[in-house]
Amino acid sequence: MTDPGTDEAAHPQDEARQRRFDGMIAADERIEPRDWMPDAYRRTLIRQIAQHAHSEIIGMQPEGNWITRAPSLRRKAVLIAKVQDEAGHGLYLYSAAETLGVGRDELLDLLHQGRQRYSSIFNYPTVTWADVGAIGWLVDGAAITNQVPLCRCSYGPYARAMVRICKEESFHQRQGFDILYTLARGTDGQRRMAQESVDRWYWPSLMMFGPPDSESTHSEQSMAWNIKRFSNDELRQRFVDMIVPQAEALGLTLPDPALAWSAERGHYDFGTPDWDEFMQVLKGNGPCNRQRLEHRRTAHEEGAWVREAARAHAAKSRARERAAA
Amino acid sequence: MSGRENGSASAERDTALAAYALRLGDDALVASHRLAELAARGPQLEEDVALANISLDLLGQARSLLTYAGSLEERLTGVLRTEDDLAYLRDEDQFANCRLVELPNTDFAFTVARQFLFSAYQFELYTALAGSADGTLAGIAGKAVKEVAYHRDHASGWTVRLGDGTEESSERMAAALEAAWPYTGELFASDPVFRAVAGAGFGADPPELRPAWDAFVDGVLAEAGLARPEVPPITGPAGMGGRQGVHTEAFGYLLAEMQHLHRSHPGAAW
Ligand SMILES: [Fe+2]
Ligand SMILES: [Fe+2]
Numbered sequence: 001m002t003d004p005g006t007d008e009a010a011h012p013q014d015e016a017r018q019r020r021f022d023g024m025i026a027a028d029e030r031i032e033p034r035d036w037m038p039d040a041y042r043r044t045l046i047r048q049i050a051q052h053a054h055s056e057i058i059g060m061q062p063e064g065n066w067i068t069r070a071p072s073l074r075r076k077a078v079l080i081a082k083v084q085d086e087a088g089h090g091l092y093l094y095s096a097a098e099t100l101g102v103g104r105d106e107l108l109d110l111l112h113q114g115r116q117r118y119s120s121i122f123n124y125p126t127v128t129w130a131d132v133g134a135i136g137w138l139v140d141g142a143a144i145t146n147q148v149p150l151c152r153c154s155y156g157p158y159a160r161a162m163v164r165i166c167k168e169e170s171f172h173q174r175q176g177f178d179i180l181y182t183l184a185r186g187t188d189g190q191r192r193m194a195q196e197s198v199d200r201w202y203w204p205s206l207m208m209f210g211p212p213d214s215e216s217t218h219s220e221q222s223m224a225w226n227i228k229r230f231s232n233d234e235l236r237q238r239f240v241d242m243i244v245p246q247a248e249a250l251g252l253t254l255p256d257p258a259l260a261w262s263a264e265r266g267h268y269d270f271g272t273p274d275w276d277e278f279m280q281v282l283k284g285n286g287p288c289n290r291q292r293l294e295h296r297r298t299a300h301e302e303g304a305w306v307r308e309a310a311r312a313h314a315a316k317s318r319a320r321e322r323a324a325a
Numbered sequence: 326m327s328g329r330e331n332g333s334a335s336a337e338r339d340t341a342l343a344a345y346a347l348r349l350g351d352d353a354l355v356a357s358h359r360l361a362e363l364a365a366r367g368p369q370l371e372e373d374v375a376l377a378n379i380s381l382d383l384l385g386q387a388r389s390l391l392t393y394a395g396s397l398e399e400r401l402t403g404v405l406r407t408e409d410d411l412a413y414l415r416d417e418d419q420f421a422n423c424r425l426v427e428l429p430n431t432d433f434a435f436t437v438a439r440q441f442l443f444s445a446y447q448f449e450l451y452t453a454l455a456g457s458a459d460g461t462l463a464g465i466a467g468k469a470v471k472e473v474a475y476h477r478d479h480a481s482g483w484t485v486r487l488g489d490g491t492e493e494s495s496e497r498m499a500a501a502l503e504a505a506w507p508y509t510g511e512l513f514a515s516d517p518v519f520r521a522v523a524g525a526g527f528g529a530d531p532p533e534l535r536p537a538w539d540a541f542v543d544g545v546l547a548e549a550g551l552a553r554p555e556v557p558p559i560t561g562p563a564g565m566g567g568r569q570g571v572h573t574e575a576f577g578y579l580l581a582e583m584q585h586l587h588r589s590h591p592g593a594a595w
Pocket of ligand 2: 086140168169172
């Protein structure tokens, strides 16, 4: 990769564009698809939006896993609607990426080839019904914490997609909380199921904010571009501060002996996630990495003849219309 | 008429109406379930959204119909079964859905074929029921018919796309229709329950729905360049089928999966 700073400074016209772009960023204005933008900014956004879109659609799997076993018709309806929302989020985000000149098909290929990532959290399995609750509460909760600041992201189409998405994510979080709340007040078996699930999802949900600031590779430049507004560690703290009182309301405990209110900092202290586990899952060795990707590839490959048929029919229809005209 | 005769006549009507609501509710419940199995497995994201949409509409219909069936039953027996009692605590032979809706998703063409034939049936059914003398059924059907009009459009669109698209898609669509077709006979078979609700002005006698269904289906098949399958309806043991609780082998697995968690925690609230 060449340094975008040097090749863009080569032409006086580019220098003027770069100054205009820098000025817009400095004034916290929105960059729109028609505006000139540095290649590195475009690449960073494509990478981030694609990863986000992929996360939405891979995220359909762990929860979809419980649709056919949902224990009441009301919960089943809510879960179908949630998984449907995630497909919709994927659609908005792939459209946002398209405004940067990269199509959905291309991004899906990169996902299927393992060349673009999705959120590692979805490489953990949903082994009990309570996991649907824990995902809603913790995973959607962490996603909201990450995404609310993105509603003010410097790239207009991404920021607007996030506004719509965040509204729905907050529903998801409430629904997840409600599942756990009901289980925590249910039979002994249900209560155990809820606690066991929270014990499993707590640490992975803290990892969703990425590595500690001291080791984060992309953060600084993204902050300078107003893509990222808060550091990984700031967001993680914000999330912990949110879930501790919620766990108390649920009557469930969090599996973190270091959790304690710090009057001095005005925040909760908390423990350190197992970053080795994080790296292992990131490298593809989590419990479900292969399964999730295989599921995606299979759905895509099995759908190839359907998409092909739709294209062929559209072409034939156009030809017939032309012939009739 | 004496009060006593009045009472027993209305009890008979309620019995037939409860059985009728249960049949319609089971149809919608099982059709919804099969579509829900496809979550995150669609050929493209738009289809994941659309199939979930249809599944949700059908589940909504099922919940209204099962709740209504339960309340009619309570009037007769004094025992209330909720929508969840009916969905999760009945055994296979107590389900009264037609067999068409329980057939597994073997490929996308089959899902389309099943949904196309079933939505076209539900459309005629709910259109008729929107004018039911029973206010509750009329209300449910009046809302559902708008949803089903979209389901029917969606499935018809795919039937045409696949029928007209490529050689492979056209072959798959023809094979899917041929596999689903024998189960459509059951949609239009009458029996004493259907005749009782039709006689009371509450429901539709299925044979009456057939001409409009035929006309619609034939129209779409013609547009898709597909032939109407020449296969006889499936028969059941002693003429019994889904409405009498005699289902396909695949149905037991569907229920095992659907009911397992609920039944593992007796009496629990979710
Ligand atoms: Fe989402
Ligand atoms: Fe969500």
